[in-house]
Amino acid sequence: MWWVAWVLAALVFLFSILDVWYFLRAGAVLLRAWFQPPVWDVTGEQVMTGRVTPRDIDMCHMNNARYLRECDFARFSLYMRNGVFKAARALRANLVVGATTIRYRRALCIGEGYDLCSRIVTWDDKAFFLEQRFVSTKDRLVCAVMYCKQSVIRSSPDKILQHLCKRKVEPPEFPEDLQHWVNFISASSQALRAESEMLLLVLSTLLLLFCNLDVWYFLRGAQVFIEAWFLPRIEDILAEQSIDGMVLPHDLDYLGHMNNSRYLRECDFARFHHYMRNGLFMASRKLGAKLVVGASTIRYRRSLAFREAFQIRTKVLGWDDKAFYLEQRFVSKRDGFVSAVMLCRQNVVGSSPESIMEFIYKKQIECPQFPEELKHWISFISASSQALRAESGLEDKNK
Known part of the structure; x- marks a missing residue:
């Protein structure tokens, strides 16, 4: 009995994820049309009978989508019997629905029988145009009428009919109502093409920007500023501030952890945030000064892995006559470990740190004593600067 359960389970799975009846019905329609006599008139009307079943209904009448589903089967039968399907296969062409329009004139109720009358009305250089009518067997009322544009891929209707009839066949004239619908399709296509062109322009512009600029840097900078x-303003300029971050895919290198250069990039945003809240940025702007990075040093103590959250804690350690000195720490939110620590020398161009501090506090502020490691780093900067000046001959010129 277990095999029966497995079969039933497989059928339940199939019926739950696929419209199994669609494929079974299509196979049955094609098989039936195969054994029916061919219809030599390509534009001749063919009739397929049907009945509204419980699977077709919504509010006790046939659901609007089921009309189009039934039209599929009627077209399969039409193309099989008039030879269009066979000719398309011989030419390696595909027939796909390009557009449909349908008018519902009266509901088909559950159990009601109908005739589905299908015919090729005409064609152009790209598609066949078909009319399909649902005619009630109860009172012969046309309950719905549909036009279908059957596009031909990798061939054309003229070639299919020439292959089928062994001669060139002229298309019948378009009926007035069908011509209006074709005009609608053309206008809609042009409007969508214009939208697509605009979309392509926007995407191309974005690609150009992302290829030539670090767009996310500017967006992130603007976000931090806003x-x-x-x-709220932080009055104590020496107070530590923190911003949150997370290691994202574009932060990674080939080892799968945060690339060393991204630490400095994140420190930029932390300083933007720091200067905005403690007033350094606005004060320097009003004094016509600029804050530029003159030097930085960073120690990496432990990698930050993908999706690892962290805090950047920033504080001003002190200043001299030319620059502010800041410490920035990357603290993992996972365990509080300081993954990296950076010192930054923020040069003041067009003014001085003392002038900025006096502008903010309206009085002179004494610089706190530098930590020992900061003194060593400043000495390194000074020694490096002297060595580079000597290499470039600037010291001799100054003498």
Whole structure:
């Protein structure tokens, strides 16, 4: 009995994920049409009978989508019997629905029989145009009428009919109502093409921007500025501030952890945030000064892995006559470990740190004592600067 259960389970699975009846019905229609006599008139009307079943209904009448489904089967039968399907296969062409329009004139109720009358009305250089009518067997009322544009891929209707009839066949004239619908399709296509062209232009522009600029840098910088603008002001310029971050895919290198250069990039955003909240940025702007990075040093103590959350804690350690000195720490939110620590020398161009501090506090502020490691780093900067000056001959010129 287990095999029966497996079969039933497989059938339940199939019926739950596929419209199994569609494929079975299509196979039955094609098989039946195969054994029916051919219809030599390509534009001749063919009739297929049907009945509204419980699977077709919504509010006790045939659901609007089921009309189009039934039309599929009627077209399969039509193409099999008039030879269009066979000719298309011989030419390696495909027939696909390009557009449909349908008018519902009266509902078909459950159990009601109908005739589905299908015919090729005409064609152009790209598609056949068919009319399909649902005629009730109860009172012969046309309950619905549909036009279908059957596009031909990798061939054309003229070639299919020439292959089928062994001569060139002229298409019948378009009926007035069908011509209006064709005009609608053309206008709609042009409108969508214009939208597509605009979309392509936008995408091309974005690609050009992302290829030539670090767009996310500027967007992130703007976001940090805006967020800091609406946060309360921090009066103590020496107070530590923090912003949150996470290691994202574009931060990774080939080892799967945060690339060393991205730490410095994240520090930029943390300093933007820091300067906005403690007033350094606005004060320097009003004094016509600029804050530029003159030097930085960073120690990496442990890698930050993909999707690892962290905090950047930033504080001003002190200043001299030319620059502010900041410490920035990357602290993992996972365990509080300091994954990296950076010192930054922020040069003041067009003014001085003392002038900025005096502008903010309206009085002179004494610089705190530098930590020992900062003193060593400043000495390194000074020694490096002297060595480079000597290499470039600037010291001799100054003498």
